[in-house]
Amino acid sequence: MTARSEHPSDSAAAAAALRVRxxxxxxxxxxxxxxxxxxxxxxEILGLLGPNGAGKTTIINxxxxxxxxxxxxxxxxxxxxSRQRSLALARTNFAAVYASLPGNLTVVQNLNFFGxxxxxxxxxxxxxxxxGQFRLEALRDTKCGVLxxxxxxxxxxxxxxxxxxxxxxxxxxxxxxxxAAARDIRGAIRTLxxxxxxxxxxxxxxxxxxxxxxxxxxxLSHGRILLAGDPRALPREHGARNLEELFIQLAxxxxxxxAERLA
Amino acid sequence: MRxxxxxxxxxxxxxxxxxxxxxxxxxxxxxxxxxxxxxxxxRFLDSVSAAGIDFTAVLLGAVLLWDxxxxxxxxxxxxxxxxxWSRNFLNLFASPLRISEYVTGLVLASIATSLIGLAxxxxxxxxxxxxxxxALGLPLLLFLLVLYAFGVALGILASGMVLxxxxxxxWLVWPIPALLSPFCAVFYxxxxxxxxxxxxxxxLPPSYVFEGMRALLDGRPFxxxxxxxxxxxxxxxxxxxxxxFVHVYRRAVRTGLLARYxxxxxx
Numbered sequence: 189m190t191a192r193s194e195h196p197s198d199s200a201a202a203a204a205a206l207r208v209r210x211x212x213x214x215x216x217x218x219x220x221x222x223x224x225x226x227x228x229x230x231x232e233i234l235g236l237l238g239p240n241g242a243g244k245t246t247i248i249n250x251x252x253x254x255x256x257x258x259x260x261x262x263x264x265x266x267x268x269x270s271r272q273r274s275l276a277l278a279r280t281n282f283a284a285v286y287a288s289l290p291g292n293l294t295v296v297q298n299l300n301f302f303g304x305x306x307x308x309x310x311x312x313x314x315x316x317x318x319x320g321q322f323r324l325e326a327l328r329d330t331k332c333g334v335l336x337x338x339x340x341x342x343x344x345x346x347x348x349x350x351x352x353x354x355x356x357x358x359x360x361x362x363x364x365x366x367x368a369a370a371r372d373i374r375g376a377i378r379t380l381x382x383x384x385x386x387x388x389x390x391x392x393x394x395x396x397x398x399x400x401x402x403x404x405x406x407x408l409s410h411g412r413i414l415l416a417g418d419p420r421a422l423p424r425e426h427g428a429r430n431l432e433e434l435f436i437q438l439a440x441x442x443x444x445x446x447a448e449r450l451a
Numbered sequence: 452m453r454x455x456x457x458x459x460x461x462x463x464x465x466x467x468x469x470x471x472x473x474x475x476x477x478x479x480x481x482x483x484x485x486x487x488x489x490x491x492x493x494r495f496l497d498s499v500s501a502a503g504i505d506f507t508a509v510l511l512g513a514v515l516l517w518d519x520x521x522x523x524x525x526x527x528x529x530x531x532x533x534x535x536w537s538r539n540f541l542n543l544f545a546s547p548l549r550i551s552e553y554v555t556g557l558v559l560a561s562i563a564t565s566l567i568g569l570a571x572x573x574x575x576x577x578x579x580x581x582x583x584x585x586a587l588g589l590p591l592l593l594f595l596l597v598l599y600a601f602g603v604a605l606g607i608l609a610s611g612m613v614l615x616x617x618x619x620x621x622w623l624v625w626p627i628p629a630l631l632s633p634f635c636a637v638f639y640x641x642x643x644x645x646x647x648x649x650x651x652x653x654x655l656p657p658s659y660v661f662e663g664m665r666a667l668l669d670g671r672p673f674x675x676x677x678x679x680x681x682x683x684x685x686x687x688x689x690x691x692x693x694x695x696f697v698h699v700y701r702r703a704v705r706t707g708l709l710a711r712y713x714x715x716x717x718x
Contacts, residue, residue, distance in 0.1 A: 215707065249710040252545035256705045278547040287545075290463075290537035297466045304459035305546050331470070347542075 204263070205230050205355045205387025206251065211260035213246050213411075220246045221257070222411040228355065228387035233377070235398045235419060236391045238408030239439040244391045245284075246411075248357050251389070252282060264355050278307060283348040284359035288340055291333025295324055295343050298332055299350060306351035318346040321376065337364035345373060349380065356380070356388045362397060374401050395419075395432035405431075407438050414438055452555065456548045460556020461563070464530055477525075478564050479571035482518045486572050489514040490580035508668050510638060511582050513661055515572045516598055517637045520657055521628035522568045523602025524609060526561030528624060531610035535618050540712045550700055554693060557610070558603050565602070587664065590673045593682065594660045600685035601656045605631075607692035614712075615699040636661050656681040656688070 206228040213221040221243045228234045236244050249255035251262055253273045262269040267276035289298045296315060303311040319325050322342040327335065332343060341364050348356060358377070362370035378401060381388050392398050398405060399419045407415040415422060415438065419431050428434035468474050489511050496506040534540055543553065576582040584591065609624035616623070634648055635657040641649055652658040659681035667673055703709040 245710075246707075249545075249707070252541075254541060254545050254704060254710045255707050256701075274547045274549050277545065282545060284541070287541040288538065289542060290533075290539050292470065292533075292537055293463070293466055294470070297463075297470075301459050301463050301466070302542070302546070304455045304462060305543070305548050307453065307455050307547065 203230060203265075204228060205232070205265065205385075206389065207261075207263040208247070208251070209261045209263075211247065211250060211262065212258045213243075213250060213255065214258045220411050221250070223260075224408075224411070224413055225260075226406055226413065226416070228389055230354070230385035230387050231381050232404065233381050233388040233390055233402045235402035235405035236389055236408065237395075237398060237405050237435060242408040243411040244408060245286075245359065247408075248282070248284070248359055248389070248391070251355075251357060252280070253277060278351065279354040280357070281306070281348040281351055281353040281355075282357035282359070283341070283344040283361050284357075285341075285361075285363050286359070287344075289332050289343060289347060291331060294329050294331050295319070295335075295346075296328040298343065299347060302347050303350050308350050314350060318349060321349075322346045338366060338369055341365055341373070342369075345376075352384065353386055356386050358388060358390045360392055361390070362392070362394070370397070377401065395430065395435055399431050407435070409438060452549070452551055456552040457556045457559065459548075460530070460553060461560055463533070464560040464564070467533060475567075477529075478522070478567045482515075482522065482568045482572050483575055485514055485518050486511070486575045486580070490576060490582075494580065505668060507580055507582055508584075508586075509665060511576055511580055512584060512587075512664060512668070513637045515576055515582070515584070516594065516660065516664070517628070517632060517635070517657070518572060519565060519569050519595070520598040520602045520605075522565040523561050523599055524605035524628060525625070526564040527557050527603060527606025528609045528613070528621075530557045530560045531606075532613065532621060535613060535621075535712075538712075540709060544704075544709055550697055554607060554696065557606070561603070561606055562599065565599075587667055588673075590663060590667060590678065593678045594664060597656045597660050597678065597681045597685050600682065600689060604685060604688035604692045607689065607696050611692065611696040611699045614696070614703060618712075631655060631657075634658065640665060654684070656685040659684075 204227040208227070209225050211221050211224045212219065224243070224247060226234070236247065238244055246255065250257045251264070251269065253269050253276070264276040264280055269276045293301065296319070299315045299318065300311065303315060308314050319328055322345060324342060324346060327339060332340060335343065341361065345361060348358070361377070362373050365373060374397065377388060380386050390398070390402060402419050404417065405419045405422065406413050415426070417425070423430050423434045426434055428437060490507070493506040493510045496510070500506065534543060573584065577584060587594070605627055609627060612624055613620050634651045635655050636644065636652055637657070641652055641658060641662055644652060659677045663674060663678055700709070703712070
């Protein structure tokens with residue numbers, strides 16, 4: 189079975205890497221996330237798309253338990269995040285452009301530090317593997333504060349894979365990378381999803397990348413899911429030439445109810 | 452509570468010290484200056500006073516103990532601020548790390564760093580100024596325990612305040628020991644204080660330590676019960692400070708401050 193060929197709700201719902209149900213987050217009068225439900229199957233790469241302020245980061249923060257939802261439930265594997273936070277997060281990890289690692293620690297120190305926090309077994313060996321996988325050996329004793337943004341991204345991804353997560357959240361993981369490095373990272377992430385059954389939630393504003401990497405996408409606007417489907421089929425189904433054109437259409441149009449948009 | 456995440460917080464502090472030895476300077480520089488300054492003041496007072504008071508023991512001993520308490524608080528707060536300064540909250544709190552493990556790691560880090568300060572203070576005060584601190588005997592251990600515990604409570608409270616009011620509020624928490632010192636009767640007996648200040652002093656465990664220390668130096672017997680009461684009070688204040696930190700943390704998670712702390716608010 190390949191994740192690309194099956195919709196997660198068909199077969200993998202019982203063992204979903206992530207299951208979000210009717211998630212809402214309200215800040216005073218503002219409803220930042222409005223009844224969002226979705227799943228990520230093991231081995232699936234799900235793209236979470238939408239314009240700035242659509243609610244992507246809010247959703248990611250609630251999954252990571254650094255933001256309490258107003259209502260709804262989040263399960264990582266069989267763990268309810270609100271009740272079993274530590275256990276749920278032990279099998280999760282993330283990398284985000286806005287969550288850089290401490291710049292006053294070296295690459296290997298950061299990996300050791302987070303490896304201990306995540307309870308990684310055989311940590312020295314695991315760190316060595318990741319240094320090799322992300323071509324970081326030469327930078328192992330360099331403080332993260334002096335790394336280029338591309339190098340920092342590689343370190344953040346190495347940290348994100350330390351605990352061999354069952355769910356990986358990647359918020360614009362290739363935003364700072366040159367095209368060649370971005371391609372390498374996409375390849376590594378695809379391999380990870382395929383070989384380890386890790387479910388991946390991926391946000392990006394690079395529609396070429398989304399089309400290349402994601403098995404399925406969700407379009408968000410004003411905290412709601414407007415569209416969901418295969419990123420390669422969706423543009424055709426909605427009269428757009430490509431995913432970027434569809435994105436721009438959706439971002440510009442006033443919010444309609446999801447059922448109306450899908451009709 | 453798991454050992455590995457607590458060890459991670461300690462390891463991080465070790466890495467920081469090893470990577471930038473200048474960070475070790477505050478551990479002993481300020482306490483060293485205090486000991487030298489108060490050592491000479493005490494020596495001068497001993498030479499001119501006919502009151503029969505051993506100023507070296509009373510003043511210098513008090514400075515040493517109070518500095519230790521302040522160092523414990525500052526060590527814990529600084530370890531917490533490392534995560535503020537390096538914008539590390541999101542990475543930390545989106546991990547399996549539990550609040551109890553995080554705070555325990557901070558406490559152990561501060562105890563380790565303040566022990567270095569204590570060693571430096573004793574190394575200066577005993578041979579250079581003739582402070583016979585160990586003459587206090589076993590009660591000294593109890594005094595140190597109370598001061599450590601109170602320093603921990605203050606450190607947790609201060610960290611909670613920074614989490615609650617934002618990074619800029621670190622300037623509110625550094626003066627806390629100075630604000631409390633008049634109430635703790637570090638250099639004078641409690642009876643000097645007006646009634647309302649004495650009432651405050653009774654809620655502050657160090658006041659019992661300094662009263663006990665002066666009593667011992669005055670040749671009076673050691674009063675165990677007040678010292679144990681001070682230890683219990685300090686333990687209660689650790690629990691209260693911990694509850695405040697957890698309350699602030701939960702509020703920060705509910706309002707989204709914790710997620711934004713790393714992304715937006717720290718500059």
